Amino acid sequence: MKTSDKDINIVIEICGSAGEGTISAGEILSRFMSAQGFEIMSFDAYPAEIRGFGKCVAHTRVSANPIYSPGKLADVLIALNDNHAISQLSALKKGGILIYDSQPPKPHEEDESVVAQADAETISYGVPLTMLAQKAAGNARGRNMVALGALTALFHLDRDAFTNSIKDRYGKKKQIVIDSNVNSFLEGFDWTKENIDKADAISFQGVTPPQTKAEQTEEKLIINGNQLVAKAALDADLKFYAGYPITPATKIMEILSKELPKHGGTLLQTEDEISAIGAVIGAGYGGIRAMTGTSGPGFALMTEFTGLSVMAEVPAVIIDSQRGGPSTGIPTKTEQSDFNAAVFGGTGDCPRVVLAPTDTTSCYDATVLALYLAEKYQTLVVILLDFFLSNSIRNIDVPQKPAPEMLNANIAPDAADLAGYQRYKITDSGISPRTIPGTPGGMFFATGLEHDAYGRPNYTDKGHLAMTAKRFRKHANVLNEAPAPVISGSQKTVDIGVISWGSSAGAAHEAVMTAAEKGISGAGFSSMMLSPFPEKQVKAFAGRCKKILIPELNYRGQFADFVTRIINRPVERLNFITGRPMASEDIVEKMKEM
Amino acid sequence: MDMNPSDMAADTARSLYLDEKLAQVREKDFLKYRSPDLPTWCPGCGYFGIMDAFYKACRELDLAHENICAVSGIGCSGRTPVFINSYGFHTLHGRSIPVATGLKLAREDLTVFAMAGDGDALGIGGGHLPHVARKNIDITFILFDNAIYGLTKGQSSSTTPFETKTNSHPVGNPDTPLNPIRLALAYGSSFVARGYAGDPEGMKEIIKAGILHKGFSFIQILTPCVTFDKANRTWKALKENVCSLNLHLPAPDNMESAMRAAENEPYGVGIFFQDKERPSYQDILRQMQRAK
Numbered sequence: 001m002k003t004s005d006k007d008i009n010i011v012i013e014i015c016g017s018a019g020e021g022t023i024s025a026g027e028i029l030s031r032f033m034s035a036q037g038f039e040i041m042s043f044d045a046y047p048a049e050i051r052g053f054g055k056c057v058a059h060t061r062v063s064a065n066p067i068y069s070p071g072k073l074a075d076v077l078i079a080l081n082d083n084h085a086i087s088q089l090s091a092l093k094k095g096g097i098l099i100y101d102s103q104p105p106k107p108h109e110e111d112e113s114v115v116a117q118a119d120a121e122t123i124s125y126g127v128p129l130t131m132l133a134q135k136a137a138g139n140a141r142g143r144n145m146v147a148l149g150a151l152t153a154l155f156h157l158d159r160d161a162f163t164n165s166i167k168d169r170y171g172k173k174k175q176i177v178i179d180s181n182v183n184s185f186l187e188g189f190d191w192t193k194e195n196i197d198k199a200d201a202i203s204f205q206g207v208t209p210p211q212t213k214a215e216q217t218e219e220k221l222i223i224n225g226n227q228l229v230a231k232a233a234l235d236a237d238l239k240f241y242a243g244y245p246i247t248p249a250t251k252i253m254e255i256l257s258k259e260l261p262k263h264g265g266t267l268l269q270t271e272d273e274i275s276a277i278g279a280v281i282g283a284g285y286g287g288i289r290a291m292t293g294t295s296g297p298g299f300a301l302m303t304e305f306t307g308l309s310v311m312a313e314v315p316a317v318i319i320d321s322q323r324g325g326p327s328t329g330i331p332t333k334t335e336q337s338d339f340n341a342a343v344f345g346g347t348g349d350c351p352r353v354v355l356a357p358t359d360t361t362s363c364y365d366a367t368v369l370a371l372y373l374a375e376k377y378q379t380l381v382v383i384l385l386d387f388f389l390s391n392s393i394r395n396i397d398v399p400q401k402p403a404p405e406m407l408n409a410n411i412a413p414d415a416a417d418l419a420g421y422q423r424y425k426i427t428d429s430g431i432s433p434r435t436i437p438g439t440p441g442g443m444f445f446a447t448g449l450e451h452d453a454y455g456r457p458n459y460t461d462k463g464h465l466a467m468t469a470k471r472f473r474k475h476a477n478v479l480n481e482a483p484a485p486v487i488s489g490s491q492k493t494v495d496i497g498v499i500s501w502g503s504s505a506g507a508a509h510e511a512v513m514t515a516a517e518k519g520i521s522g523a524g525f526s527s528m529m530l531s532p533f534p535e536k537q538v539k540a541f542a543g544r545c546k547k548i549l550i551p552e553l554n555y556r557g558q559f560a561d562f563v564t565r566i567i568n569r570p571v572e573r574l575n576f577i578t579g580r581p582m583a584s585e586d587i588v589e590k591m592k593e594m
Numbered sequence: 595m596d597m598n599p600s601d602m603a604a605d606t607a608r609s610l611y612l613d614e615k616l617a618q619v620r621e622k623d624f625l626k627y628r629s630p631d632l633p634t635w636c637p638g639c640g641y642f643g644i645m646d647a648f649y650k651a652c653r654e655l656d657l658a659h660e661n662i663c664a665v666s667g668i669g670c671s672g673r674t675p676v677f678i679n680s681y682g683f684h685t686l687h688g689r690s691i692p693v694a695t696g697l698k699l700a701r702e703d704l705t706v707f708a709m710a711g712d713g714d715a716l717g718i719g720g721g722h723l724p725h726v727a728r729k730n731i732d733i734t735f736i737l738f739d740n741a742i743y744g745l746t747k748g749q750s751s752s753t754t755p756f757e758t759k760t761n762s763h764p765v766g767n768p769d770t771p772l773n774p775i776r777l778a779l780a781y782g783s784s785f786v787a788r789g790y791a792g793d794p795e796g797m798k799e800i801i802k803a804g805i806l807h808k809g810f811s812f813i814q815i816l817t818p819c820v821t822f823d824k825a826n827r828t829w830k831a832l833k834e835n836v837c838s839l840n841l842h843l844p845a846p847d848n849m850e851s852a853m854r855a856a857e858n859e860p861y862g863v864g865i866f867f868q869d870k871e872r873p874s875y876q877d878i879l880r881q882m883q884r885a886k
Contacts, residue, residue, distance in 0.1 A: 240700055261883050266699045266876075271725040275692040278685070282665070282696025285683055286704070290696065304686055312683070437681040437697075437704055440660045445675045445682030456631065456676070 008038065008207050009063040011071040014147070015088040016080030018054035021144035024169070025078075026058020027393075029148060032165035033060070034222055034395035036158070037209030039067045043392035045580070055084040064209050068359070068506035070392065072583035075202065078147045080129070085114040095121045097200050099150055102126030105140065123200045125154065125192075132187045142184025149188025154198060156205040159189055221396050225363040225389040229319060230255040232367035232399070233291055237407045239265040240283040240290035242276040247331045248390040249293040249321040273298035277305040277318060284315040285446060287410070287436030289371050293319035296338055297328060303346045306380050310350050310471065312446040313424065313432070315374035319367075321385040324579055333579030334387035336502050337554035342382045343531045343562070349468055351475035353377070354531035356384040358486070358505035360394040362528055365483065368402045373481065376409035377474055378434055384530070386553070388581040389503045410434055418442055422453040426466055430474025475532055482529035485537050488512050489523035496522040496591050497545025499538065499571075501530060501559050504552055504582035511551075511587035520591050535566050542567040547594055549574060551587050624653035629679045635670060638829075640791030640817030641738060645677060647789070647797035648736075654798070655805060662705050665694040667719060669711040669745050670819075671738035688719025691726045694733045702876055705805060706733045713743045716752035716772050727781035730809040732874040734801070737774055737812070740819040741827050748822030758826050774814045775856035775866055779849060784809040784869040786852065788862065790836045791817035792829065796863055803865060809874045816861055832861075839864030 012029065016022035023044055030042045042060035061071040073093040079085030079100040092098065100114050115124050127150045133142040145166065152162050163182055170178045223231070230252050233241070241260060243253035257267045270276040276292045283290035294302065299320045309316040322338045324330030342354045353373055357366040363385065370381040413421060413433035423444035425432040432453075435442030444455045450467060452458040486505070489512040496515070500508035505526035512524040525541045527534050542548055548567070550560040551574035560573045574590045576582065627649040635641050652662065662680035666672045668687035675682025681704075685693045694708035708726075715723060715737050726733070742760065743749040749762035753774065757766040778786045785807040789797035797815060804811035816836070818827050839846075839862040843855045852867040873881065 240696065242696065261879070266879065268695070268699060270692065271721055274689065275695075275722055275725070278689045278692025279696030279699070281685075282683070282693035282698075283700035284696075285693070286697045286700035288700045290700065305689070308686055312685075437663050437701060438660055440658075443660055443679070443681050445664075445678075445684060447676075447684035448686060449684065 007064050008204060008209075009061075009065065010075040010202060011059065011061045011073065012076040012078070012151070013060075013074040013088060013091065014058040014078040014080065014144070015085045016056055016144070017084055018056055020056075020080045021141070022056040022058050022080055025080075025144035025148055026060055028165055028169050029058075029151075030060050030393060030395075031169065031222060032157075032162050033062045034220055035165060036161065039063045039065065040222075040395050041067045041070050041392060043070060043388065043581075055081075055087070057088060064207065067394075068510035069584045070388075070581050072585045076151070078151065079114045080143060080147065082112065082114040086112075086117045089114065089118055092118075092122065094119070095123065097154075097202070098122050098124040099147060099154075100124065100126055101129040101143065103128040103131050105130050125150065125196055127188065127192060127196070129188070132191055133184050136183040136187040137180030139180075142180055145181045145184035146188035149185040149190075150192040150196070152185075153189045153192035154196065154200070154202075156203045159186075219398075221398050222393060223360065223396065224391050224393045225357070225360055225385055226251040226321070226391065227255060228360060228363045228399075229293075229367045229383070229385070230259065232364040233371065234259055234263055235399075235401050236368040236371045237289050238291055238371060239263075239288040240268070240280065241265070242268040242270050242279040242283075242290070242292050244270050244273045244276050244294070244298060246273075246295045246298050248323060248387045249295050249298075249319060249385075251390070252293040252319065273301040274305065277302040277316065280316050280318075281305060281309055281314050284309075284374070285312075285437070289375060290315070291317040291319065291371065293321065295321050295323050295331070296326070296341070299338065299341060299345075306352060306382075307346050307348060307350050308448045309380040310352055311348075311448045311450075313378040313434070313471075314446060315378055317370045317374050317381045317383065319383045319385060321387060321390045323387050324577065330579060332387065334503070334581055335553050335577060335579070336384075336386055336504060337558065337577070338384060339501070339530070339552075339554070339558040339562070342384050349472070351472050352380040352382060352531060353475070353478055353529075354382045354384060355528055356502040356530050357389060358502060358526055358528060360389065360392065361396045361399065363389060364399040366528060368406055369481075369483070372402075372406045372409050373478055376411065377431060377478055379474065384502060386503050392581070410436075413442060423455045424451060424453050424467065424470075426453060426470055428473075429477055430470045430472075431477075432470075479529070479532045479534065482527075482532070482534065485525055485527040485534050485541075487523065487525055487541065489516060490521055491523070493544045493546070494521040494523045495546050496520065496549055496594055497525060497541060497547070498522060498549045498551065498587065498591070499525045499541070499563055500551055501526060502552075507582040507584040508551055508587055510584035511591065514584060514588050515591045518588070518592070522591060533562075533566065538563065539567055542569070547572060549587070549590060549594065551575075551582060551590070553577065553582060624649040627652045627659070627679050629677050631676050633677050634673055636821045638820040639670075640740065640815075640820075641670065641674070643791045643794055644736070644738060644789075644797060644815050644817060645674065647794050648678070648801055650794070650798045651801035651805060655802060657705055657805075661703065662707070663697060664707040664709060665690045665697060666709040667711070667714040669714045669743070670740075671709050671711040671714065672745075674709050674738075688714050688717070689722070690714070691719060691722040691735065694735075695726055695729075695731050698731055698733050699876065702732075708733055708735045710735070710737060711744075711751075712737065712739045712741060712753040712774070713751040716774060716777075720752070723777065724781040727778060727783040727810050727812065729875045730782075730784050730872060730878070732809055732876065734804040734807075734811045735813065736801070736804075737814045738817060739774060739814050740817045740823070741771070742819045742823050744819045744822055748819075755826055761822070773856060773858065776853060778812040778814075779852055779856065779867055783812040783867070784872045785811035785865070786867040787812070787865040788814045788816065788839075790832060790861065790863045791815055792833055793836070793863060800865065803868075807868065807870075808877075809869075809872055816863075835860045836863055838862070839866065
């Protein structure tokens, strides 16, 4: 990507063993960079080749410009643990920077050290992390801070501001903890300034981040998708959450278990996911906003209830944070392989709403929209997150709270409707005015059996057709309230159109922009709304693209199959099931080949 | 003012007369809890009696129709909400308990019933029972136990006796039946009772007690399937094997004596166990939030 002299766009990885402060060092780095006004995207990665137990990688991308993807390769690797860092060298760019412990705790054979394994072009800086930490605090625990001190000195970062970020991070701890961390940091900074001859070109000196507006306006939120979903749900008047522990969705339940009671809501931990969605549907029938969160295996268990929500027209919201593989699969890896299950899963003609946020910010919008649509359209809404969206951290503007009309969406019957009340009245919109229990004169019973307008079981062919058509009509009307698809790149006829969804969309739009700089004419299309899908728009988009590319994180292209059927022409596919998020670099490579 | 004895006697007589008349009116009045839809059950089915007891219990407690919600699963018992003049939710096979739980947690003001058959509650939905019991969710659970899968025409269920011949086990059921009362006790239900479809008055009293109980009420109703079980749990066999729990159980607050009384036959009917002190789930949540 083209970067001017004063542009910053780097990926820093800190690699260590569990307990070495890898994750907290990454967190402090992210918070510091955000406070400096840069865009950040970070996540804690667990590579496919876990050699030895407890390898941690804190991956942070820092940029002066908007970030759309986490970046495939690192510019800088900080090795807190040589053994683990060796397996991370493959993710370091050619000519990248390695910061390693020049006097590690246990002397190791030459070939076991990370610096010996790094290729010749790597710029390596040996810093005695352990020795300096010992000197600063009397123990080696501060090695991670020494490394951050070295980084600060090397890249001409603001030492005092960084010190403040460390103090903020440990602000609630004892003074001795704060002091030993700060001293370790300063020790690393001073030693590096005196002893290291800089051989790389990265420097923050004179860089003015375009986002110093962060100082003028509100503080930025540093947050991941799970946290943002929980926040959005509370802002959108969620009153009930039922869940069963499952990676990577558990955190949503844990946050809400603290927060929901403060908002007058109830959290229920259930015996299984069947019970969780059952309770959500019970609460939805009772007239309050209810939601559950899960991942693939739990979503599979919920399938029968998803049909009931649609058939009995009871609001329900399910978050499926996708992980790798079918069955138990790969619980700590990201994948986009539940598309078919979310959009088509289950039995019968069963139209349901499916939303897939494309980045951290849109996790908020999708959650607010899901609770609104479920209530208004009396149906099931599935939010497709994935491991990456759930766990990756961004610094974002504080989202605007939902408008009042988004919080009270049930269409209740008026006096005329209540005379001879038909709960499932056939209407043009497909929406039938809905009473909630406790309303005199509005009594009805809901059923998963096919039924007539009053809700009474009815198996006639005409009745079944009329009710099925009503449910599909309702579903189609949801499109009127869907956010517009995001279209990037050229507005004219292009060589390659990249159609994407979910967490891959950022990388896809970024790839379109990068490819344009390399002279490839391209355009990007993504839609948060997957079901109902904006078919007209995607057809129009495809109509001005000579070739279509659909990148996604599953084996054969579930979304590509779906889009192919709509646009009625073959597409190029780019599929990964590596467990890593989509990289714009890979999409650009593919575009070059096409 | 003094009253002479004859006046007092006349007054008492008048009062007794009025009470009797009022009772007769109320007897009929309970039918307002029945919906206009005609039940789909077979003639002679025990469920008719259960529902009459249910209507009467609602009437005597004077529950507002719109504040009642009956949640059912699938099976012959699944249709019960159709026949109640109230809100109702006919859900999935085995899942009345989760839905009723969510509804009650959402709407504490409602009187929530969960209704299920033996296959429904103890077979496919058996995993939910321990948890609603230990959480002590304030719902009234009625188990329509006819020891057979009726709607699918006569297969063995979780309570079909050993060696009974059924359409799925033509040479005899090889499985040992569950004992629902003992399960409910072991799971920690705070209210455990059994009624019998041939005893409308007893069922009504039990259902009333269950509604008034603050916490999870487990009520098993023994009932015949007149169509698919001609040999085992017939009206005749039930009548002969049912006895009042009063003979065995003077004070229903003792788990051990309740467990003993729940031995298979004869079938004791009445309240096996009740813990009136135990707070319901929602009370516990409130206590914990306050104590925090």
